[in-house]
Amino acid sequence: MRAASAALIAFGLIAGGAVQAQEPAGATVFKTCQSCHSLDTAKAGMAGPHLAGLNGRVLGSAEGFDYSPAFKAAKAKGLAWDRERLLGYLTDPDAIVPGGWMSPPAGLNAADRAAVVDYLLKQ
Structure with missing residues (x-):
């Protein structure tokens, strides 16, 4: 009995860890974005701005990036990133x-876009 209990506990720990x-x-979808974007605010020189702290951030306001x-103009209007705006942007910038x-982004379907948006808004 004790051995069976230990085995079940060990299995639970292993399965839980997995x-x-x-x-x-x-996060998996975001890997396709990492050629241009980072979640590290200190990483400069990329093709796109960092995406850390995106939720509620004013468009065009990441420090150190040369925006179009x-x-x-979007920054001057005070437009901020939210779920709907980011989903729309990934669908048709x-x-x-x-x-x-x-x-x-090439090859992203609606589920991919929703997953990466939800991930980014929590970073």
Whole structure:
């Protein structure tokens, strides 16, 4: 009985660890974005701005990034990132920030976009 209990506890710890070790779907999708974007505010010189603290952040306001005139105009209007705006931007960037210098991410479906948006808004 004691051996069976120990085995069940060990299995639970192993299985629980495996579940905790799994990456959120949004983190997996974000890997495709990392060629241009980082979640590290100190990482400069990338093609796109860092995406840390995106939830509620005013468009075009990441320090140290040279934004397009379109993003500078969005910043002047005080437009901020939220779930709907970010979903729209990943679906069709020009519909949200015309002339914003980003191409839509290739190969992302609606579920991928929702997962990465939810992930980014928690970073």
